[in-house]
Amino acid sequence: MISWKNPDTTAAWSRLNALKNKVDLKTVMAGEAGAQRVKAYAAPMAAGLSYHYAAKQVDDEVLSALQALADEMQLTEKYEALYNGEVINTGEKRLVLHQLTRGQLGQDVVADGVNKREFYEAQRLKAGEFARKVHKGEITNAAGEPFTTVVQIGIGGSDLGPRAMYLALENWARQQGCLRMEARFISNVDPDDAASVLKGIDVSRSLFVLVSKSGTTLETLTNESFVKDALKNAGLDPARHMVAVTSETSPLAKSRDYLAAFFMDDYIGGRYSSTSCVGGAVLSLAFGPEVFERFLQGAAAEDSLAREADVKKNAALLDALIGVYERNVQGYPATAVLPYSQALSRFPAHLQQLDMESNGKSVNRFGEPVDYVTGPIIFGEPGTNGQHSFYQLLHQGTDIIPLQFVGFRRNQAGMDVVIQGSTSQQKLCANVAAQIMAFACGKQDANPNKNFDGGRPSSIIIGDQLTPEALGALLSHFENKVMFQGFVWNLNSFDQEGVQLGKVLAKRVLAHETDGALKAYSDLLDI
Amino acid sequence: MISWKNPDTTAAWSRLNALKNKVDLKTVMAGEAGAQRVKAYAAPMAAGLSYHYAAKQVDDEVLSALQALADEMQLTEKYEALYNGEVINTGEKRLVLHQLTRGQLGQDVVADGVNKREFYEAQRLKAGEFARKVHKGEITNAAGEPFTTVVQIGIGGSDLGPRAMYLALENWARQQGCLRMEARFISNVDPDDAASVLKGIDVSRSLFVLVSKSGTTLETLTNESFVKDALKNAGLDPARHMVAVTSETSPLAKSRDYLAAFFMDDYIGGRYSSTSCVGGAVLSLAFGPEVFERFLQGAAAEDSLAREADVKKNAALLDALIGVYERNVQGYPATAVLPYSQALSRFPAHLQQLDMESNGKSVNRFGEPVDYVTGPIIFGEPGTNGQHSFYQLLHQGTDIIPLQFVGFRRNQAGMDVVIQGSTSQQKLCANVAAQIMAFACGKQDANPNKNFDGGRPSSIIIGDQLTPEALGALLSHFENKVMFQGFVWNLNSFDQEGVQLGKVLAKRVLAHETDGALKAYSDLLDI
16 A cells, blocks of 8 residues: 655655765765766666766765665555545646556556546557658648648647657757657747747748647747637648647537647646647657657656666666755755756756746645755756856855756767867867766866865766657656655645636736735836 | 955855744735835836845845955955956966956956057957958858858857847847847857758858867857868858957967957957857847947946945845855755746756856865855746746655746837737746746645645846847846855855866777777767
8 A cells, every 4th residue: 555655754764864964975976986887877768878976976885875765655566546536636636657658567447437548549640640641741821832830829738748759859850850840939928939930931831830738828828829810811821730648528629710639638747748749749740749759759768667666677766866865865956957968958948847836845745845855956057058157166165055967878960070080079078077077076276266166066977869759758767757746745736726726816916906015016017 | 354264154155054944935925015025025126127025035134144255355346456457366376357248347457568458449340340341241151241140259258148149139229120140059069069050051152250269169169160071061161161260379270271360368268258259250140230339338327336335235145145045045956037028948058057167166266175055956948838847846845945037128129929918928937926926926726736835936137128238238137146146155166177177088988099988988978
């Protein structure tokens, strides 16, 4: 039987808390022993990726305490309950089924009288078939011309994940000859966002994917209207240029305003929806359904690895546990995500939502205030750019910020140049290796301004190339990491009540039903 | 006489530290008194902007202690010393003169036998004249065709600031009919970055601006070579497509590989160089030199306001001091920058560098370790996007993160749509007003999951529209805020020794001169 409980009620928690500052990175990473440690402290992942944690402040004793915590908190059992269809999102009384969009890890999950795996699969195939027809020219604009651009209209989880995934594979697809349509994204209710996107495309050749699970997201409906106006002004029929991704119960589902509708449901949270048709429609249109399927295969394989109970063989679980150690024992406030791949330029923004919206909470799943800190701040930019920017604080600032590197041996576009005896790709990889060691070991210098204390922990996920499979595995890794951390902190990681109050107050402002300070601010902003 | 000293040696510091948790936001922001507070707690800025701090945890007593700290630390006197040419960057023995690129606040500054204001002005005019000739078709490609695109090649300060400024004004310029050339940016040494940018442009019509102060930045030189190869492969002469922005002593300065060279010098740090020709060349080419001049005028006017000794009349100084109170007294680890303007999408990334690279330090300007925390983590995304993402943690997470909002009454593109009785722009503004109040006052709910504690502080800078002048004022505000905070923490905010160690180690990796863990990581990455 699973027992949902706070971690500070466990024996393992006390044991872990006694191990504060147990490992001195400068010592353990030095010399030949350091090289051995790099080889030993690695966990396999899917799609040729691997997770390396030698530069984390752990040793066999800390790892053993983390294993004890995982066992006592029943983390993999809770994962099993999740994918077997237990009501994990207790606040909203919902199952949590995003893993089912890419594989079947356990028993059949039947909800609302439907086998959910079959439902998600059918929607994926439907969106894939639609994309094929567009690519073949069987679905065209009114003039019979093929569509060349796909524009996703969505916000939050309907935007950040799909956008990050598209950017991650755009160069790869161009190189592979499978970039079938360029994608653009409209999200912000700021009208300048939609205006700017529309200026840069040929609307007569553009297909718009409207994404709103409820069909009532105000920003998204506003942008839809903005786009429809633009289509009408160009003499076009909006209904020939739009598809919807929504739930079957939404007002959009049966509307005749769309060429087609693809469905998701309440068991997939927005920030976990990249592998549902929220990501599937736009990615299948952009790259073809085969590429989207390869992306799902990578995620499915990584999901499967996350079932392993041995923390040393389960990268997502171990990453989660080390993060808990850093947050709750070491007291670090944030984690920086630093992919050494320009294609992952918006991956940190997606992880920022995934992590902070899931675990930025102060009450446990029973609604009781917790006595420990939960989700950290997540931020990041691609390396090497960040090196010339905020890395100064990471190296020499007064707070220690754990780092999550990602790197690939090969680039995507296949173009490169040799300068000073090395390729760009070699320089990129040399920089990330160098940074890991600079952060871990520092450097003593008589000039205190040039002194580096070191002792700053990092991990790195290494892959051969950022392919669809690798991207799927990478996405799954972080989704499962966040899930496991939520299990440790005993949170409901699948609701987001914290975004509601602002919506309610904004409506009040627009209805001019305010007084006091809110009215004063509204006046300042001329609303 | 100015005395450089640590803040914890002052009487004001003790006084301020005694005021921890002095102000309960829920109480002071309630009712009619809250409305009065919004009106009273505002400081003027240039270009029609204003800084509002009613939702910060300050009252007249805290403000008085902050004034005492400003006085005792001689903050405005130190600013005066800076703009009058004192050697403020003591580590590198350099003046700090970025304000001189946009105005003359004090006495003439002569260095290396040159009046620096005149020098910067001459470079600005030279870059402006060059841009005019390009726009008039007097400078063209070899086929006599006009250039239509400008591509900046630079990294860190040669990229983030100019890129953020370009994006901030692109829509405005299009609407005003003064978008003369579209701009693109190449920064990362990842070869996929340059490959992706080159795929999207017509290189035969593109002018490249190579930016490296030293002329030795490896990433930038590598990308230059990548671009030159692409030009040669297209049958073009690179020397007809490139200009350089560098220092007069750099190897690039006298090279015949460039159509023209525009100069900066060691007295302008990369992250403070947007108003020098690092920003001036690309922005003048994109928007015309008149627009760049308007941008400088906004910055100059704001610089002038920062001389005011009364903290209530000096927005940059007050913003800085409140930030110090939040960081050192309240103990908050980070600040989120949240512009309600899609045009400012990369402004947080620029501020992230500006702030974290300037003040992410652990030793004071004398090289002594400090006993207090310094620069916070800076991160952010535009609203309303962030509302559907990481705001969950900001509202209900276990850490309090102060917020810096920015909002404008009018959009840039002039296109809008009315949905449910309000425009997009009204919705955008209503949301930021609502968020300020939701964060400050929260909402009690019997369901603990829907309960909002409030007490989360924010400020907002409000403007009429994001024009070149407003953007200049906004940039100056944050540059001066960071400078004042550096003065309080007694740091040298103008060097960046923390980025050096990684460079040294990366060179060692590329030369295969490594052993131990560094070699092990290099092997994993196939270097």
